[in-house]
């Protein structure tokens with residue numbers, strides 16, 4: 001895969017409560033990748049998960065603001081929705097296969113239709129709960145909703161999926177991929193792990209690294225546990241775990257803040273984090289911390305804005 005073909009971007013799954021957004025997010029992200037260990041946040045979105053495919057990285061984000069606030073009317077509401085979705089590259093509009101399209105769905109559809117040129121993919125969820133006939137009817141109804149609100153072109157695409165049944169989940173990812181811009185990977189590579197231990201280790205390092213400098217590094221620190229391996233040649237009653245952790249910042253000045261004069265601050269971060277990790281894992285560890293500037297984020301101003309930097 002050449003750089004020119006690789007795609008990466010942001011996707012927001014929207015839909016009324018219970019539409020299956022969280023379940024689909026989890027199915028898409030799968031078991032392999034965990035983002036919990038690293039939390040760069042966009043200005044308005046919290047990253048819920050990252051899907052790493054061979055040719056594409058999808059970053060799934062939460063989009064607040066798309067419900068039905070009675071106090072916000074007309075233009076203000078439109079602005080709010082347009083605003084919160086401005087930074088994503090595609091929207092997945094979730095509609096359950098087993099429930100008739102209601103006013104709540106229609107309301108969201110109308111808001112989405114106002115986002116000009118933003119691809120909206122209708123995702124018909126929970127297909128395992130209906131038979132073929134009912135699914136066909138729902139797909140037609142969803143397509144009609146699209147043309148009702150957006151004109152003859154309707155939705156950018158319609159995909160049925162069963163997140164719990166694992167049916168068509170990959171197709172959903174594939175469809176989103178086609179709407180992502182050509183871009184380098186936005187997030188450090190998929191060697192991330194979902195082992196709860198690694199996630200907690202990352203959390204401890206992150207806390208220690210942000211201690212006292214939170215104001216200077218808001219949301220701009222990503223922590224990735226690269227490796228946790230038992231050191232060879234140690235006796236069973238005296239084990240040692242080697243823990244390698246990368247801390248990603250987006251500017252050299254922030255790297256300097258984390259490291260401190262002569263590396264003093266990073267040493268303290270290491271000591272504090274190591275204590276916490278040893279207590280957590282109940283074993284001695286060697287903690288190796290590396291601070292890196294994530295150059296891919298830096299190179300592209302548009303992506304920086306997207307990531308909230």
Ligand SMILES: Nc1nc2c(ncn2[C@@H]2O[C@H](COP(=O)(O)OP(=O)(O)OP(=O)(O)O)[C@@H](O)[C@H]2O)c(=O)[nH]1
Pocket residue numbers: 015016017018019020021022023024125126127128129161162163164165
């Ligand atoms: N049978 C079946 N049930 C599903 C599927 N996807 C989601 N559900 C169920 O539908 C319910 C709602 O799913 P969620 O993923 O929590 O829905 P949500 O849109 O995130 O809901 P909110 O957080 O309230 O906005 C849960 O009980 C899920 O187990 C599916 O593919 N098949």
